[in-house]
Amino acid sequence: MSSLAAARADNFYYPPEWDPSQGGLNKFHGQHALRERARKIDQGILVIRFEMPFNIWCEGCESMIAKGVRFNAEKKQVGNYYSTKIWNFTMKSACCRHEIVIQTDPKNCEYVIIKGARRKVEEYDAVDAEILELPTDEERGKLVDPFYRLEHQEEDIKKKNEAEPVLVRLQRASDARHSDDYAINKALRARLRSQKKRVAEEEHASRKRGLGIRLLPGSAEDAAAASRVKFSSKFEENRKLKRALISTSSIFSVPSGSSSNVDKRLDLEAKRRKIKAARVSNLLAGGFKPSGWNRA
Template sequence: MSTVRTDLRAEITSLLDRHQQLAVSGNAMQGFNKYYPPDYDPEKHSSLNAYRGKHALGDRARKIGEGILIVRFELPFNIWCGTCNNHIGMGVRYNAEKKKVGNYYSTPIYSFRCKCHLCSGWFEIQTDPKNTRYVVVSGARQKEEDWDPEENGGFAVHETDPNQGPVDPLAALEKSTDAQNHMNNVQVPRIEALQNLADHYSSDPYTHSLRVRRRFREQKKIEKAREEADESIKSVYGLPEALALSAEDDETRAKAKQEWEEGRQVLEERESAKRRKLGAEVVSVMPRASSSRSSARSGQSSRPSSSSGSKTSDPVSALRAKILGNTAKQSISIGGISRSKPPDPKSARALVRRI
């Protein structure tokens, strides 16, 4: 029993000594929730990563000896891959090889080398501290989508042209004055108008809601009455249900009146053409009827030619007067939009024979 107690006391003492050594070496916090092998020596091994021969960043530092660190890189703009010529959108992320390639004064310049996910081709993008932007170095082409602040009421922020002359104080003052005038004359009134509109609609939402719902009910009643009137018209005239009727207003009335006038003019032209055709047929019939009548009377009667000619001419003139009177009556009835038919040429011939 005493032997067991002695071994336990010795083990506790060794653990305390080891804990004290870890505290002295500055690695006391690393001892929690971590496994330290028996051969781990805090004086010889600065950390567990050094003991295992691994980097703290793991597989991301597999090329740390070449000065390359694997990072997650997001494309800052749209590009076209130079190998497969496919478009790659802004915001696509890659596991890029980050490497320092130079300095701009005291600011380092980093290079990000990425592999295209469409063709496995490599492209490289570098930082440009001079112009505060990214540039494509090789393997791809950038899509030009630069925003020009001068077109939006401002002035250029990055003016790093080495050949540029000294800044003109009057020109700078003019730019600042134009920007101030644009803000006072355009931006401020617009913001105030939007603020007033927002205050107007948000001041009493219950009243606005009542007004909107009342207007909606009135419009709904009007639409319902219009639909009922359209359905009644369709049922009376036998129109198809899918036919869309136009709303009755001044514009549609004027259009309908114009179409009615055009139809009336076309109808009058057609009726006048019929009358002219009928007159030509009557004129062609009258000489034949008069000649046959005169020949028949000359063979039966021995009266003087002058008296027979006067008697023959009387029926022809009477027929002509009667036809012209009927034509005048038809023209008057057509002017009043009548549907009466023109006289039949056959009836005109029969009338001539009777006379």
């Protein structure tokens, strides 16, 4: 069954009712070898895949169609330039279904837009683009003159002599750089190993500091920027004062109803707080830091 399906897919299957006198399979089935592409073959039109030769502007929606975009185009012959055929391509724009017609120009080895679009004009400087500028039609016509051609050749020779030392030096440097593939490969692999080792060390150091990202090594600019940062000293003073107030405050809450025993207890607690506050102030003045001071 699979071999039969493969034979039908490759168009090699001949049904039992076929007779060699009837011709090929396409004639027997009443169809063209190109199937749907040749639906207008009686009008001399063949559907092909056409690739846009340059950037154009669609006149239907004013959107740009880039060079290399492909279309299903109807191809037909519209004339001859001597023995070369002139082909016409008709296609629909994908953005607005506007009809675009492009034709070959064998005389100038170019494509010409007949209707539906206009060519995008792109100007550039050959020196900035670092490309060779081809001679114009006027210059090519002047080359017929032997004297002009001699002057042109002298300018080319002068440019060649000026550029030759630089080109030779670049060629030698390129040959020296790629002369030993094994040495180049060895140097690159050694550099990669050292880089991986350095990255692993930086990641390990960052993890020891409790960071989830890798810190880059410090530089002189980082040290200079850090030295210019100054923190306010009021923060330490406020922290010490809050700690001293917490140490001297009472842990008992004041009851709603007061009695003689409660008053005596409060007076005793107030005296103790005063004594303790005086001791703390003396210790702070002397520069002593009790245990747990930094945990405030």
